[in-house]
Amino acid sequence: MRGQNLQLDEQGRLKHLLTIEGLKRQQIVDILDIAESFISVGDQQVRKVPLLRGKTVVNLFFEASTRTLTTFELAAKRLSADVLKININTSATVKGESLLDMLHNLEAMQCDMFVVRHSDSGAAHLISQHVAPHVSVINAGDGRHAHPTQALLDMFTIRRRKGEFAPLTVAIVGDIMHSRVARSQIHALTTLGVNEVRVVAPKTLIPAQVESLGVHVYHDMKAGLRDADVIIMLRLQKERMRGAMLPSEQEYFQSYGLTRDKLAMARPDAIVMHPGPINRGVEIDSEIADGPQSVILEQVSNGIAVRMAVMSMVLGRPPAENAPAEAPAKGSAQGEAS
């Protein structure tokens, strides 16, 4: 095990995508650049490219998520991979087979990539430590830990709308404490060098020492949104209500729901984001979710291109030992005979 660098190979290239932590700024920028070029695939009559033809991608979703699962599946199919979805509820794990035995059986069927969603933090890391050397693992969300592709698609959406990261003030609003999305977003935003990252939430939903991640904490939403360029609303999980962390949905909406009057505190050209699914009337007013500043549906579309970029990067690595020295790919700095 190589700690944080478990996701990089010996040459520092992406082998797995487990978390944003430990990725260098240039590595994130490379992912966003490659995702940009995949956007045009959607314009083709045949919305596919042959990059992963012959590769097999397995979606291992131990936790329900229609949106993430669908965009991963679509991304893999647009790369021409074969895609398997393992229905965990009816799989052998519920018959007593261990997770690692199931993985090894899948590997024996010549699978090349596992996309893992799990309610336990660290599940994707664990799996990546036990797969065969040619297999890559992508974390599609684990417990409260990380959701790197969601953070990357958010960065992609911000860059497409705002251009540069450096001048931006970004406010992340909602349940920071339990949100793997927020954690990954904070790492991505600080790595990309935004001017200021703010987290806005009641005290019960802010983790201790969150400032050590380089963010500013606000408990008053209007103050937290003042002059923000980007507002990221987080989903409020209903079970947090039941856990008595919050008084009521109505009261939460009054204090931390995004409404027109609170949005007015941000810059006039601020964009509103949400990883979905939305609780309308709890964390965001329908008028704002469907309004002109909302880029929520763009986030979903961009998710396909970003996941295509990540999948093609982790599976496009040359074999470590016998990688031949090749001429640079056409389309780089100079024209090259081919």
Place this chain on the structure above:
Amino acid sequence: MTAQHSQSATSIASVITRMADELRTRFAQDHPGTGLEDALMIGIHTGGVWVAERLHAQLGLQQSLGRLDISFYRDDFSRIGMNPQVKPSQLPTTVDDSHIILVDDILHTGRTIRAALNEIFDYGRPASVTLVVLGERSGRELPIQADIVGQHLSLSEHEHAKLTGPEPLQLEVVEAP
């Protein structure tokens, strides 16, 4: 990699002018009744686009120049991985029934052209494709040949032809690493 010799921008400009003349004649022969100005010219990143930009201007084509990055269609992807410098292809949403003039800098193995044709066909079904290259050399690995060739290059298998640009456009012969 060291440069063995290079061809000047002036001389390349005269080659491109000759190619434009040949293309006019060839297109009129092959597609009577169709105006060359309505053809869709597509340059392959990066050198092919530089050559296509000059041809496009000289021929006064009506449709804007298409740009193709064949990185997603390379047959050596699993050996070389992703190139972060991939530029998005820019083609009309449909190329159906278009007469396409595909432009590249140097035709060598033929694999780039194979990839480019595959990508074009993922956008639609063109009426025809005419292949135009600034230079061609030996070493073909696929049965692909150009319709218009600016110049034939005599190179050993240890030499590469490399176009640098866009201003000035220069052709260098370099020793392969």
